[in-house]
Amino acid sequence: MRKKLGWLLVIILVVGVAGFFTYRALAERNSASATSLQTATVKLGTVTSAISSAGTVRSNQSATISWQTNGKVGEVKAQLGQQVAINEVLASLDANTLSQSIIQAQVELINAQEALEELKKPQPLKIAQAEIALEEAKAELENLLNPSDIAISQAEIAVINAQTAVNEAQKKVDQTKYGRGTDQQIASARASVLMAQDKVANLQEAYDRTPGKPEEDLAKANALANLTAAQNEYKRALAVLNWYLGSPNEEEVNEAYTQLALAKAQLAEAQKTLEKLKNPSAMDIELARAKVEEAQQNLETLKKGPTQAELITAETRLTLAQATLNQAYLTAPFSGAITEVQVLPGDIVSAGKPAFRIDDLSSLFIDLMVSEIDIHQIKVGQSAQITFDAIPGSEYSGTVTQIGLVASVTQGVVNYPVTIKMTNPDEYVLPGMTAAVSIIVAQHENVLVVPNQAIKFSGGQSIVTVLYQGQQIPIQVTVGLTGTSVSEVISDQLREGDTIVINASAAAASTSNFGRPGEGGLGFFGP
Known part of the structure; x- marks a missing residue:
């Protein structure tokens, strides 16, 4: 029995000594490794x-501004870096080098503006004329449907007058075959010549009897004035006689025939009007009604003003003319800064050649x-x-x-x-x-964050190693949002301020032992 007890004491002593030296070795190893650990502190922070x-x-908006036609550059207003407003003129062509189409556009622009203004402004005169035309058309229709005695009488008189005019025109045509004047006209003209001749002779005698000079004596000057007037009268009378005695020229003959044709046409029209009043046809009545409707529609159109289609047509004409004219100018399509300038005064340019770049x-x-x-x-x-x-x-x-x-x-x-x-x-x-x-x-925001390097993975779990009293304790965590340098971690066993090991050893990060000492089966340490 004593022998067995001795051996038991020996075994306990050996185990105690071995445990002491093992503990001392582990402590020394932990102390040595602690000096090379990289640690960080668990913080509340923001993960992005x-x-x-x-x-x-790039700029908000950018455009290259190019010429739209050929010509010589006259003026360059915009400079590099200059701020310009929308539609501001940047450069223009020399007016002496503009194409024919642009020159014509200047005239067309004026005409288009006048036409648009005329279309938009009130038309009182045209409305008044349209009202008169409507009343005349109504009266014409009424005369056809219910002709008055006065209207018929007036139409008959118009026929008589037209016939008289035809007769007179015929006489003039007949006269061209013989001479300009009739016998009666020639005789009257001869008498006028003789009377004027006698008057000149009498006044010449009176002038001769008056003493002095015309420029010095009033009576002499009056006598001269009377004589001169008589002489002029004689010349006119003689010219009339000679004209009557002469034969008509080709122009006079043509004029006589033209007047005859016109008189006959007027007679035919007067006869037609009279016949229409006395015996109007269905066609005449229908045409008269159509004329009334047309006059009525014309008046209503004038009162309403221009239609939308008419305005659009006039405005389009104006826009086209302005667009053609604008080819002589370069303008800013939007407000911005001039960032490139590729044009100088005097440059010869063609359509499509860049001149400016503008950036908003x-x-x-x-x-x-x-x-x-x-x-x-x-x-x-x-x-x-x-x-x-x-x-x-x-x-x-x-x-x-x-x-x-x-x-x-x-x-x-x-x-x-x-x-x-x-x-x-x-x-x-x-x-x-x-x-x-x-x-x-x-x-x-306001979450627990740790450096990304501190999170290890073992057995499909995310591990963070906490350093507590020199010991490396693995804690299982759930990784939330990961940023470029830190990550959000979620764990009931991890608190703000805890020290964690970034370069934890494989053994320390093992999943074989989770938790803090002092709580549960392994124990947990307090905060």
Whole structure:
């Protein structure tokens, strides 16, 4: 029995000594490894998930302004960098080199403006004339339906007068076959010549008897004036006689026949009118009614004013003329800054030759390409962080404004266009610059965060190793939102302020023993 007890004491002593030295070795190893551990503190913070891409800055709107016709540049008003307003004239062609079509457009523009103004303004005179025409058409119809005795009498008198005019015209035609004047006209003309001749002789005798000179004596001057008047009267009488005695020329003959034809036409019209009054035909009545309707419609049209179609036609004519004339000028299509100038006064230009570039720099945008894997995470309105290699030390912000629906495929890689609007650009950001953009697709605030390197994976579990009193204790966690450097972790056993090991050993990160000492089967330590 004593022998067995001795052996038991020996065994206990050996185990105790071995345990002591084992504990001492482990403590020394833990102490040595602690000096090389990389640790971090569990914090409450914000985790941001972003999708990164690169793109090029562009202006809100950009346009190249080119000449629309040929010519010589006369004046260049816009300069590089100048701010211009919409429709502001930037340059113009020399008026002496304009094409014929533009010169004609200047005249057409004036005519089109006058026509449009005439169409729009009130027409009191034309309305009054239309009212008179309507009353005349109604009276004509009434005369056909119920002719009055007065109307018939007037028509009969018109026929008589027209017949008289025909007779007189016929006499003149007949006279052209013999001479200009009748025997009676020639005799009367001869008598006038003789009387004028005697008057000249008598006044000549009176002038001769009067002493003195006309320029010095009033009586002599009066005698001369009377004599001169008589001589002129004699010349006129003689000219009339000679004309009557002469034969009519070709022009006079033609005029006589023309007057006869006109008189006959007027007689036929008068006879037709009289016949129509006495025996109107159904066709005459129908035509008269149609004339009344036409006059009525014309009056109503004038009172209503121009139709929409008439206004559109007149305005289109004006617009076309103005558009042709505008080819001599270059104007700004929108408000912006002149970013390129390729024209000088005196340049010979042709249609299609560029002259200016204009950019609306009031807003700047960045065009990106995002992979098909990430595109569904992008939403309009998401924020973006923007940096430029060309502007070191500065960070800008932006917002997603547009997501393309059609992909671009390059060597099998599928990307979709995304547009970012910069919210705080400054004078250093210029169109054409390359930008690095991070689009924030998710963000969790006031959550437990740890460095991404501190999260280990073992047996399909996510592990964070807590350092407590020199011991590395693996804690199972659920990983939430992952950012570029930190991740959100969820665990009842992890608290803000805990120290975690980034470079935990494989053994420490093993899933064989979870939990804090001092609680449960393994025990947990307090906060």
